[in-house]
Amino acid sequence: MRTLNSEDVRHFSKGANFLACHIDPAAVFAYEEMIVQALPTGDVRLINIDELDPNDLVVALGFVTQGLAIADMPPVGDEFVRCIQAIEQRLGRKVSALYSLAAGNINGILPLMTGLQTGLPIVDSDPMGRVLPLISQTTLTLGGVRISPIAVTGVTGEHSTLDVEDPQRAETLVRSLVIELGGWAATAMYPCTGQQLAEHGIHGTMTRMIKIGEILGAEEPVESKYVQLMRLLNATRVARARVKHMESFSRDKALGLPTQTTSLTLVAEQTGQIIRLEIGNEILLVLVDGAVAAAVPDIITLLSADLGQVVNLDDVRVGQLIDIFLTPAAPIWYTEAGLNLAGPPAFGLQLQHPRCHA
Missing domain, CATH: 2.40.390 (CV3147-like)
Known part of the structure; x- marks a missing residue:
């Protein structure tokens, strides 16, 4: 387990931008600042996949957007907490840890804030290893892991929980719902066991973002940074x-x-x-x-x-x-x-x- 400090968070933010082929810098920066400001009130714990019990319930968090930049209508702050609560209510058990839907951009860094709010650790794994635009484009889909139930909370606080078998169908439904909810939504999905995430996730991706940020933020010549990144x-x-x-x-x-x-x-x-x-x-x-x-x-x-x-x-x-x-x-x-x-x-x-x- 690793407890993150403010420097780790700032490095994390830079690494999340590097791995996002189309970044939302205002939203990433806003989350970075919120996390740094909130660190004195709690800990962000980053755990390895082997620190999970095989039967632990873990859930992926991510923004889904459709036509509205997150910075244009900032979240209130409780959207992901409500999504987690909805998953727990639907499944009748507590979530043990969180993981990012994508290792990059805003979805790379946002679980840190939710970890601070809930006290839950963040798993050093994700199901994309990068950013892909569709929620169905995950290694969990390749492994046959269910995407639902999916909890969705929108811009105005309206929320819904979906049960759907097919990941492509889930993409269509969630994307349509996001439009109706105002342009973006906080989501929790792919609730699975620690064993399923271990078998079908991509590991070490959160730590990788920190290491990338350390390189990019160093006071070194550009070419030296490039050699280290390569x-x-x-x-x-x-x-x-x-x-x-x-x-x-x-x-x-x-x-x-x-x-x-x-x-x-x-x-x-x-x-x-x-x-x-x-x-x-x-x-x-x-x-x-x-x-x-x-x-x-x-x-x-x-x-x-x-x-x-x-x-x-x-x-x-x-x-x-x-x-x-x-x-x-x-x-x-x-x-x-x-x-x-x-x-x-x-x-x-x-x-x-x-x-x-x-």
Whole structure:
């Protein structure tokens, strides 16, 4: 078990941004500050998966958004606590620990606040190992773990509990409910045992965010930070490139995918190669001179070349010099089942992933 301090939380926030291909920096910062301010009143305990009893009940927490930024209508603060209580009432037993629905962005850091509020520990595991846009895109789905009951609490405090067998159907229902609830909702889902999470989760992901944040926040040259990130994450730098063109399309998108597709065109500084990023809620595809260099579920991160800090997609501007980093996802995402659930075809891209060989 590890008790987190304020420096850990700030590192956690930076790491959560790095692993989010499309960050909500205002919301992440707000949660970071709330957690740091609340630390004197309690502890945030981070536990390893092997510290759970196999029969312990654990539950995933996460925001689901649809058209409303969390920072535009901040939570009151009790939404996730109410979701946990709803799960306990439905199942007739107490929750022993919490885990994040996704190891990145706002969903990476928010369980820390709920842990402070409830006294429950946070498991150093999650079912994505990164951020994916759909609640059905988890390793728990691949392992056959039930997604429901799902507790949902909306912007205005309205709440509901859903029982649904099929994860894809759950995605449709929850996304529709979120729209009716005002644009975002706090959710608790995938209630499972410690043994199920041990067998089907991705482990060490919370600690990884802290380590990434430590590297990014260090007073060191940018290139030194990059070497450390590559070593920690088995990451590679695809290119250092300058943004030349930005465009948006009104293509049809699959139900549940929150945003329309955008494309960025960049030119590599040293080689002059043309780099194109296809974006639909996150960076889905990286093309270098027309060849596929990376594709979802690869984690693609944009860093400012001068500072080595994460660049949010909304803040990219023409003329900006950016380092494009590729971090491999968890190995399970490159299996046939994993790619079917969260690879290019799941996002309407009919192409073979570059990690697959004919």
